[in-house]
Amino acid sequence: MNEAELHQNSIIIDGLIIARWGRELFEDMHRGGLTAANCTVSVWEDFQATVDNIVQVNELIEENSDLVIKVRTTEDIRKAKEQGKTGIIMGFQNAHAFEDQLGYIQIFKDLGVGVVQMCYNTQNLIGTGCYERDGGLSGFGREVVAEMNRVGIMCDLSHVGSKTSEEVILESRKPVCYSHCLPSGLKEHPRNKSDHELKFIAERGGFVGVTMFTPFLKKGPDATIDDYVEAIAYIVEIVGEDQVGIGTDFTQGQDKAFFDWLTHDKGYARELTQFGKIVNPEGIRTVGEFPNLTAALLRNGFSVELTRKIMGENWLRVLGDVWGD
Secondary structure (H helix, E strand, O other): OOHHHHHHHOOOEEEEEOOOOOHHHHHHHHHOOOOEEEEEEEOOOOHHHHHHHHHHHHHHHHHOOOOEEEOOOHHHHHHHHHHOOEEEEEEEOOHHHHOOOOHHHHHHHHHOEEEEEOOOOOOOOOOOEOOOOOOOOOHHHHHHHHHHHHHOOEEEOOOEOHHHHHHHHHHOOOOOEEEEEOEOOOOOOOOOEOHHHHHHHHHOOOEEEEOOOHHHOOOHHHOEHHHHHHHHHHHHHHHOOOOEEEOOOEOOOOOHHHHHHHHEHHHOOOEOOOOOOOOOOEOOOOHHHOHHHHHHHHHOOOOHHHHHHHHHHHHHHHHHHHHOO
């Protein structure tokens, strides 16, 4: 089996995409052979604004049903593969949309939300993000984790502070994840995770999605797809081959105003960080170039079996563990 056939025959799952939603992107997902993706529908938005976003995504999925389907279960991901479509998993990058209402968690699960990040960069009612002093998981936060476990929504810790992350990992009865992160062992950055943090989540059944967001990669905007594979290999070495997947953090089609909104607290307050030049690694600039990643893993000595696992099978298994299907 050659690399193109391997990609075509494999389940390909991206653990985080926050691109500009629309038919152009869905067509590129199809070109890239993407089976499913965790697609961000909430960052700084409250309950009502997030529901409005979900309404828009539902309409987009309906209008483009020849290319995409909505994912609620792992069976839906398999169905997407069979039909040659991309499954849209709705996810949050901040639990702010839960506000102070535990009952909203069930509401969002019923609407199809499968992954929720506990905090986005700063403090919320649950805990602390990675860009300020970390006060850990709040009492309310413990209730949120328990309710997310109960309804079957995965806890994501990618932008979450170290102490809060540790306490969520210990509190959760189901696997939690860093859906999109890189190792600080290759580049020191507030968003990157230490070897200890990577070991800690893996030893407790957690999962690591590896991002290719170049501000966090060793070579920055000069990074290539092989530099991305180097980061994947580094993390595999620490956590093992069954607890690693892809979480690109594709921001395809987004403009400067969007990044300004992301990098300011609450979308408008103090500036938290500056990314500098944002360009994806050479070789995987767009979602449509996803087959190049399968080829790059093989070229860098990954076995066919391990490549399949990293490209999607591991995600499929852990999502099933959390969702219960």
